[in-house]
Amino acid sequence: MSDSGKRKRGRPRTIDRDEVVLTAMKIWWAEGAAVSLNEISRRTGLSKSSLYREFGGEDGLMAAALGQYRARSVVPLLTLFKRGLSPRDTLAFVVQGTTADHGLPAGCFFTKLRLTGRALGDATKLLVGQIEEERRSTFEEWFRIVDESGLLNPALTPPQAARYLDAQLTLILVRLAANDPVVAIREDANLALGALLV
Numbered sequence: 001m002s003d004s005g006k007r008k009r010g011r012p013r014t015i016d017r018d019e020v021v022l023t024a025m026k027i028w029w030a031e032g033a034a035v036s037l038n039e040i041s042r043r044t045g046l047s048k049s050s051l052y053r054e055f056g057g058e059d060g061l062m063a064a065a066l067g068q069y070r071a072r073s074v075v076p077l078l079t080l081f082k083r084g085l086s087p088r089d090t091l092a093f094v095v096q097g098t099t100a101d102h103g104l105p106a107g108c109f110f111t112k113l114r115l116t117g118r119a120l121g122d123a124t125k126l127l128v129g130q131i132e133e134e135r136r137s138t139f140e141e142w143f144r145i146v147d148e149s150g151l152l153n154p155a156l157t158p159p160q161a162a163r164y165l166d167a168q169l170t171l172i173l174v175r176l177a178a179n180d181p182v183v184a185i186r187e188d189a190n191l192a193l194g195a196l197l198v
Contacts, residue, residue, distance in 0.1 A: 015054050018068070020044050025065035030105040033062065033116050059121025062113075066127050069109040073102075074131055081142040087151050087197050090142075095189045098172055099182050107177025111170055139165050143196075151197050161196050168192050 024040050037058040041048045055061040139162035146152045175185050
């Protein structure tokens, strides 16, 4: 065999980073963060050493997966609060968008990591905290505008309303992951969120 026909040894396999991150995200989202890197390696067909080389280990891959989830799901949700719609329409769109079938596992990857009893790695934990703060600040700012327009329930302050909205969205996502009927989830959510407004 000529030199040109010999396979080069030790050459790392080319990785489709986005595809690996998406696959890992779907696995952890559907089955929980306890799924090991060995199992992720088996299902992606990549060696564990390749995953370490590309992501620095399980924490790096999980943080990358959460970052991809943020771009796909969290940012579009928060954008709804900046579209200038009426408060009622905004909340209705939030419920509709949160409960829509996006062809991904039911519920929310961020919420699953946020509520996991398993200790998260430092990079993943940091990103969970950043997303929590991003949501909180977006909700509070929106409720300040709603309050200034006289449409916020007078029994609530913007921070209280933001915490309530966060809790209701978490409940929606937990119920979706539990495969509760979507129609019932939407009806209950619209009823609960209606209490935020006058």
